[in-house]
Amino acid sequence: MRRLDNTLYRAAGVGLTLLLLAGCASDDKGMACQGKMETLTGQALGNIEGTVTDRFTSFSVDVDEPELSLESGLLQSNDRERYFPSAVTREGWLAQRLSDTRFSVINAPQDKMIVFSCPSRAI
Numbered sequence: 595m596r597r598l599d600n601t602l603y604r605a606a607g608v609g610l611t612l613l614l615l616a617g618c619a620s621d622d623k624g625m626a627c628q629g630k631m632e633t634l635t636g637q638a639l640g641n642i643e644g645t646v647t648d649r650f651t652s653f654s655v656d657v658d659e660p661e662l663s664l665e666s667g668l669l670q671s672n673d674r675e676r677y678f679p680s681a682v683t684r685e686g687w688l689a690q691r692l693s694d695t696r697f698s699v700i701n702a703p704q705d706k707m708i709v710f711s712c713p714s715r716a717i
C-alpha cells in the first residue's frame with residue numbers, strides 16, 4: 595500500500611510540474627510596433643508597422659509591406675553597458691536590441707535601416 599502511495603505522489607508531482615511549465619511557456623505572439631525606415635545617412639523613407647517577437651536573447655521581425663521576415667539569432671555583446679546586443683541575420687541584416695522596447699535592423703548594401711518602437715509592457 596505504501597508503495598502505491600509513493601507512486602501516486604510522484605505521478606501527481608510530475609503532472610503538477612508539467613502543468614506549471616505549460617502555464618509559464620511563452621506563446622511568442624509578438625507585439626505590433628511602429629517602425630521608421632530611413633537610409634543610413636538619415637533620409638526618411640517612411641513609416642511602417644511590424645510585429646516584433648522578443649525572446650530576450652533573440653527577436654524576430656515580420657512586416658507585410660514591404661514583405662520582410664527576419665530572425666535575429668542569438669544577440670551578443672561583450673559589454674551590454676557600452677554596446678548594443680547584436681547579431682547578423684541569415685539574410686545579411688544587422689539586428690540590434692536598442693532597449694526593451696526598441697529594435698533595429700540594418701541592411702548596408704540596400705542603404706536601409708528600420709527602427710521599431712514597441713509599446714512598453716509589464717513583465
